[in-house]
Amino acid sequence: MFFSLVISSATCYADSERPDKLRASSDNRPAYKEGEFLIKFKDGTSSHILSAFASENGLKHEKSFNSVNIGLYSVKRGKSASKVMKALEDNGDIEYIQPNYLYYPTEIPDDEYFDELWGLDAIDAPEAWDIAAGAEDIVVAVIDTGIDINHPELSGRMWTNPGEIAGNGIDDDNNDYIDDVYGWDFYGNNSSVFDDEIDDEHGTHVAGIIAAEANDEGVIGVVHGAKIMALKFLGPDGGDTAGAIEAIEYAKEMGVKVVNCSW
Ligand SMILES: [Ca+2]
Ligand SMILES: [Ca+2]
Ligand SMILES: [Ca+2]
Ligand SMILES: [Ca+2]
The missing domain is CATH 3.30.70.80 (Peptidase S8 propeptide/proteinase inhibitor I9)
Structure with missing residues (x-):
């Protein structure tokens, strides 16, 4: 079982065809x-x-x-x-x-076997799951690219904002973010946390490592009982410190105690 299955439905390109927006050479990045x-x-x-x-x-x-x-x-x-x-x-x-x-997302190697789930064994995750596998009130804010919130391994694991009514154009919970149901896109300054399969591949991958569903298929996350808050600040040309600070402030205001910053 390979971890790449987490994002397989989002990325169906052969290596030679794969758009390379996120993996621009580090040499010419400002x-x-x-x-x-x-x-x-x-x-x-x-x-x-x-x-x-x-x-x-x-x-x-x-x-x-x-x-x-x-x-x-x-x-x-x-x-x-x-x-x-x-x-x-x-x-x-x-x-x-x-x-x-x-900042730019950390590189995800393309090697076929890189994503094999040896890491879960290496950290004794199965032994830990006998004690706890995370709970729904544990929220991990993934500050990264966006996340494919409809991915079968993630759709049931996404945090949703209990004070916000989706799609009504109103900031129902009065936190200065309109329709922030799954988190916020600080890069695009809008409520859509999934905008593009390629641009948002990294955050989707990271979210899967953390909390991919325990559903007898695909892969399984380290804390698959927890919820993921999507805080996008990386776009195809990276993201800036100001966006990262805004994302951390958002997580803090929502009472989140764990953030993941893989960049
Ligand atoms: Ca709001
Ligand atoms: Ca609303
Ligand atoms: Ca967006
Ligand atoms: Ca799974």
Whole structure:
């Protein structure tokens, strides 16, 4: 039994035909989002300083991540982000400053036998399952590409937001995300967490490793009793630090204690 069965219905390409969007050579991938950086302000920095910060430094304020006191800023057209960052190094209100780094899914080898389920034995998973195999109130947030929520190994394992009514265009649970039933797509900034079989292959694979259904077919996940929350932030050209922070904030606000970040 091979683990690749988890995603076999989603990926039916022969190797030579397989679109290669996610596996672009690592050589030509940018390391960070041009012109953007994240600033962590020191605890206790006044709201007055924060609200004036962008205009005083000739920056554009993009977003704030209040739970961690971080702001996302961009430089105005024609300005050098590295020069601005250098100039802000000695600012006494700033704890640290970093580029908005980009992330890419970890490589899934194509080798036919790579996915054989030897790993479950290696970690003594069957012995652990005699004690517990996860429970439905244990939610693992998969912060990755999207996930094929209709995959037979995953459709019964997806977390759903109890406070949200699907598809009515209303933010029923008032968390600033409209129709976030399975999680959220921070890459596309929309509620669809599965958009493309290839672009969302990695997250589907990862979700299967974690919680593929124990249903006498296909494969089985390490904690197949648990639920998966889909938090997409990686698209075909990767995802940025700001998106990852938003995803972690979402998971935290929903009370999730376990996140998986395989990138
Ligand atoms: Ca909502
Ligand atoms: Ca709704
Ligand atoms: Ca989407
Ligand atoms: Ca199965």
